[in-house]
Amino acid sequence: MRYQCQFRRHSRWISADTSNHKAAAKTLAEFIELFEAGRVDRDFSFIRLKRERLEQEAREYQERLAIQTKHLIEQVLPEFEKVHRSGGIRRRGDRKETKQVSTQGVMGQLRRVLEGLTRIDEITAEHVVQWGEAFVEGGRRSKTTRRHHETSVKSFTAWLDRTGRLPSDPLRGFRRTHVPKNQEIRTRHAFTKEELVKIFNAALQGPLRQKWTGVQRELLYRLCMETGFRAAEAGAIRKRDFAEDLTTVHLAPWFAKSGKEADQPIPEWLRPKLSLFLEPLKPEDFLWPGGWKEQDDGTWEKRGWINYKGAGRVLKADAADAGIVIGQKAKAKNGGRVLDFHSLRHNFGISLRGLPKEMQMRLLRTESDEVWRRYAHPDDIQDLTERIAAVDSRVRIV
Numbered sequence: 001m002r003y004q005c006q007f008r009r010h011s012r013w014i015s016a017d018t019s020n021h022k023a024a025a026k027t028l029a030e031f032i033e034l035f036e037a038g039r040v041d042r043d044f045s046f047i048r049l050k051r052e053r054l055e056q057e058a059r060e061y062q063e064r065l066a067i068q069t070k071h072l073i074e075q076v077l078p079e080f081e082k083v084h085r086s087g088g089i090r091r092r093g094d095r096k097e098t099k100q101v102s103t104q105g106v107m108g109q110l111r112r113v114l115e116g117l118t119r120i121d122e123i124t125a126e127h128v129v130q131w132g133e134a135f136v137e138g139g140r141r142s143k144t145t146r147r148h149h150e151t152s153v154k155s156f157t158a159w160l161d162r163t164g165r166l167p168s169d170p171l172r173g174f175r176r177t178h179v180p181k182n183q184e185i186r187t188r189h190a191f192t193k194e195e196l197v198k199i200f201n202a203a204l205q206g207p208l209r210q211k212w213t214g215v216q217r218e219l220l221y222r223l224c225m226e227t228g229f230r231a232a233e234a235g236a237i238r239k240r241d242f243a244e245d246l247t248t249v250h251l252a253p254w255f256a257k258s259g260k261e262a263d264q265p266i267p268e269w270l271r272p273k274l275s276l277f278l279e280p281l282k283p284e285d286f287l288w289p290g291g292w293k294e295q296d297d298g299t300w301e302k303r304g305w306i307n308y309k310g311a312g313r314v315l316k317a318d319a320a321d322a323g324i325v326i327g328q329k330a331k332a333k334n335g336g337r338v339l340d341f342h343s344l345r346h347n348f349g350i351s352l353r354g355l356p357k358e359m360q361m362r363l364l365r366t367e368s369d370e371v372w373r374r375y376a377h378p379d380d381i382q383d384l385t386e387r388i389a390a391v392d393s394r395v396r397i398v
Contacts, residue, residue, distance in 0.1 A: 071119045071165070080159055081107050089155055103259060108302065109152040120160055125174045128153060132177060143179050150176040187374060189337035190346040196225075198322035199315070206321055209314040210305050212288065217314055219277055220288055221344060223249075227264040228348035228364055228375075230257060231311035231341050232302060235291035240283040246271040254300055255292070262365050312341040349375030 083089060085103045113131055117123060132146045154171050161169035191199070200221065204214040212220075224234050227249060236255035243249070246266055253261040266274065277287070286292070291306035305311060319326045319339075326339040352360040353376065361372050373379070 071121055073114055073117055073120055076120055076160070076165065077107065077110065080110075080156055083159065089159060104254070104302070105257060106152045106155075109149045110156055113149050113153045120166060123153070123157055123170050125171055128171065128174065143177050147177045147179055150174075187338065188340060188343045188346050189334075190350050190377070191339060191343055195319075195322075195324055195339075196221075196347070198324060199319050202322035203318040206318055209317055210310045211290070212314065215277065216288065217318060219273065220311065221315065222270060222273075223287075224341075224344040225347045225351075226267055226270055228345050229264070230345065231309070232291070232306045233257065235286070235288050235306045235311070236300075237287050238283070239278050239281045239285050239287070242266075242274070242278065246274050246278075256365070258365055260365065264363070309341075315341045346375055346377070350377055350380075352376060353378075 081103060084106060112135075113128060114123065117127065128150060132150065135141055135149070136143060136146050154174065154176070157166070157169050157171045160166040161172075200218050203217040203221065206214050206217075209217060220231075220234060223229065223237075224231065227234075229237075229251065233251055233255055236252065237249060241250045241252075248263045248265055251262045251264065253259055256262060281287070288305075288311075290304040291302070291310075292300050293303040294300055316326055324339075325333055326343075328338055328340075331338050349360070349364055349372075352363055355363075357372070360376055361367065364372060364375055366372060
C-alpha cells in the first residue's frame with residue numbers, strides 16, 4: 001500500500017514484503033492514526049486536505065487584511081468624501097444636512113493635516129497642534145486658514161467615531177485655534193488700472209512661464225478679472241464650456257469652490273480675443289492644461305500648477321517684470337494693499353458697482369453679505385469716479 005506523505009513530496013510505501021518488519025509496522029501505525037483522524041482521504045492523499053487548509057489560511061489572511069485596511073487613512077478618506085459630497089456631514093448646531101459645498105476643499109485640507117500618518121488611530125490632538133504651528137510659521141498663512149483645517153479634521157474624526165471606525169473621537173475635546181472676531185481677515189485688494197496695464201504688457205512680452213505663452217497668461221488674467229473665477233476654477237475651463245457666441249462660459253459644480261455650477265457672462269470686447277485663442281483647440285481641450293486630473297471613478301482632482309498655485313507664481317513673475325512687487329510682504333510698498341492672483345476677483349467685484357446688489361451677489365456667486373462686502377468694497381469711497389463709470393453696462397476699467 002502507498003500513501004502520500006504530508007511532509008515530503010513523495011509517497012510512502014507500506015509493504016509486507018520487506019526485510020524490516022519493525023519499520024513497516026511503525027509506518028503502518030502512523031498511517032492508521034492519520035486515517036482514523038481523517039487526515040488522509042480515501043485516495044490516501046493529503047492534496048485535498050492541504051488545499052482546504054490553504055483556502056482556510058487565505059480566508060483568515062483576507063479577514064486580517066480587511067481589519068487592517070479598515071483603519072488605513074487612504075482607504076477611509078474616499079468613503080468620507082462620498083458622505084460629505086452627499087450632504088451627510090452635519091455642522092454643530094445645524095439640523096439641516098450640509099450642502100455639497102467645498103467638498104474638494106475639505107478633502108484637500110484633510111490630506112494636508114494628515115500627511116505623514118498611515119492609520120486613523122494615529123490621529124491625535126498633539127499631531128494636529130504640531131501641524132498647525134508649522135502651518136502658520138513664518139506668517140505665510142493666517143490663523144483663520146489654520147482654523148478651517150482644524151474644523152475639517154474634527155469633522156472627520158467625529159465621523160470615524162460615529163461610524164464605529166474608532167472607539168472614540170480623539171479630537172472630542174480639542175479646541176480650534178482662537179481667531180478674534182475683530183481680527184482682520186487677510187483681505188486682498190484690487191489692482192489699479194495702471195498696474196493691470198503694466199502686468200498685461202509684461203505678460204505678452206515675457207518668456208514662457210508654466211509652459212504658457214504670454215498670450216495664454218494675459219488671457220488667464222483677463223478672464224479671471226472679467227468673470228470672477230478663481231485660478232483653480234479658470235483652470236477647469238475647456239473649449240466646450242463656452243457658448244457658441246461666446247456670451248457666457250459654464251463652470252461645472254465639481255470644479256467650483258462653492259460646489260454650485262455657474263454661467264458667467266463675458267464682456268463683448270473680450271470675445272474676439274477668445275475666439276482667436278479657441279479656434280485651434282478641440283472641444284475637450286483645457287485652455288490652461290495640466291491642472292486637473294480625472295480619476296478612475298470619474299471625479300476630478302487638483303494636480304500640477306493648480307495644486308502648487310502656479311498661477312500665482314506666474315503672475316508674480318510677470319508683475320516683477322512690470323516693476324510691481326506683489327504678495328503679503330509687499331503690503332507696505334503697495335500703500336497697505338495686499339495684491340496677488342486673487343486680487344483679480346476683487347477687480348471683478350468692484351466692476352459690478354452700479355448694478356443692483358442682488359445682481360452683484362449673483363455674479364459673485366455668493367449668498368453671503370460678508371463675502372459681497374469683501375469683494376465689492378462698498379464702503380470704499382475713494383474711487384467714486386470709477387464707481388460711476390462702472391454703471392454703464394459693466395464697462396471695464398481696462
